[in-house]
Amino acid sequence: MNRLQICISLALVAACVAGPCAAAAQQPAYERFRANNATMAALQPAWMGPLIQTDSRLSQALRLSVSNSYAPNQTVNYGNGHGIAIIAGNRLQLDFMQPAYVQNNSAKLKDGFGNAEAQVKVRVASGNAEHGNYAVTAILARSFTPGSQEFGALSGTWCPKLGLGRAWGRFNLQTVMNGVLPTGKVTAQGRAIEWNTTAQIHPNAHVWLDVEENATFNKGGPVDGKMQNFLTPAAFYMVRRKDWKPTHAMVVFDAGMQIATSGFHFYNHNLISEARILF
Numbered sequence: 001m002n003r004l005q006i007c008i009s010l011a012l013v014a015a016c017v018a019g020p021c022a023a024a025a026q027q028p029a030y031e032r033f034r035a036n037n038a039t040m041a042a043l044q045p046a047w048m049g050p051l052i053q054t055d056s057r058l059s060q061a062l063r064l065s066v067s068n069s070y071a072p073n074q075t076v077n078y079g080n081g082h083g084i085a086i087i088a089g090n091r092l093q094l095d096f097m098q099p100a101y102v103q104n105n106s107a108k109l110k111d112g113f114g115n116a117e118a119q120v121k122v123r124v125a126s127g128n129a130e131h132g133n134y135a136v137t138a139i140l141a142r143s144f145t146p147g148s149q150e151f152g153a154l155s156g157t158w159c160p161k162l163g164l165g166r167a168w169g170r171f172n173l174q175t176v177m178n179g180v181l182p183t184g185k186v187t188a189q190g191r192a193i194e195w196n197t198t199a200q201i202h203p204n205a206h207v208w209l210d211v212e213e214n215a216t217f218n219k220g221g222p223v224d225g226k227m228q229n230f231l232t233p234a235a236f237y238m239v240r241r242k243d244w245k246p247t248h249a250m251v252v253f254d255a256g257m258q259i260a261t262s263g264f265h266f267y268n269h270n271l272i273s274e275a276r277i278l279f
Contacts, residue, residue: 034247036060036087037279043090044126045133045167048208051234051256051272053176053196056135056163058093058123061085065274069258071267073106080272081117095119095141115156117143121163133167139178155184170202190221208236214258229262230270252276 040058049055063082069075079100086094099113119141126135139161145154161178180192193216200210212232218224234256241248258270 034249034279038245038247039090040087042128043123044128044135045165045172046129047165047167047172047174047200047202048210048236048238048252048254049276050174050196050198050200050210050212051236051254051274052212052214052232052258053174053198054119054121054139054161054163054178056137056165056174056176057126058087058091058121058137059085060087060093060279062277062279063274064276065272067270067272069267069270073104073109075105075267076103077101077114078103079114080274082274083117091123093121093123095121115143115145117141129167133172135163135165137163139163139176141178154189155182157182172200172202174198174200186220188221190224191219193217193219206238206240208238210234210236212256223264226264227262228265229260230258230265231261232256232258232272234272249277249279252278 037060040060044057047057049057049059049061062084065080065082067077067080069077077100079098081097081100083095083097088094095118097117097119099116101111101113103111119139122138124136124138126137127133139159141159141161143157143159145156158181159178160181161176163174163176165172165174175195175197177193177195180194182189182191195215195217196212198210198212200208202208210233212230212234214230214232216228218226218228234254236252236254238250238252240250244250253275255271255273258268258272260268
């Protein structure tokens with residue numbers, strides 16, 4: 001990354017650490033974090049954020065994710081596009097995703113780091129179970145060119161997104177559509193539209209089950225006109241204290257398998273496992 005990109009990343013991280021407002025600076029950081037989540041719980045639905053697609057709510061978490069796919073060689077991705085998310089006020093969320101480390105189990109391919117990414121989410125409108133049980137969120141993500149171009153995009157990218165979600169009791173539907181817009185080398189990379197949709201059910205207090213559809217429509221570049229689609233069944237198990245309240249932290253263990261359903265696909269049978277700390 002160049003100096004400007006590094007400065008932007010550091011500024012976003014600093015904003016995350018700083019907390020929602022200067023007036024709250026007298027409180028311990030953990031108390032501010034808990035207050036943020038308590039505020040959001042009163043304004044949004046209570047579903048689980050999907051395994052792959054962006055959550056259409058605001059949420060605060062540290063996500064530790066690993067994926068294991070075949071393309072056709074085995075590729076292990078430590079980080080997998082997830083990192084830390086901090087709520088900064090009742091409408092703003094700031095995310096930072098550190099560069100993932102990619103391990104290729106192949107004599108022909110090296111191992112190395114991918115792209116770093118920062119993301120801003122703005123809550124446009126939402127309501128809890130008593131007020132519509134829905135969420136609408138505008139999102140803007142920016143990835144940065146890595147030191148080596150072997151393991152990430154050839155340039156940085158902008159990704160504007162729109163997230164929508166609606167819950168009915170224990171069932172909910174969520175969808176996110178976004179564009180992938182490289183900042184350079186467009187001819188070599190092309191552009192894309194990604195559309196992810198999740199159907200989710202919450203059978204008991206600790207378990208969520210869902211199925212995601214992950215579709216990518218490519219425009220330009222070496223795969224112009226081709227569409228890649230996956231179905232991803234996933235399960236989530238939440239561990240929390242018996243007297244849990246929205247101000248308390250919790251841990252979620254989750255896993256899912258991306259299964260290619262389109263004739264064209266870069267990889268298949270991508271097993272994703274994850275631990276989340278929601279604080």
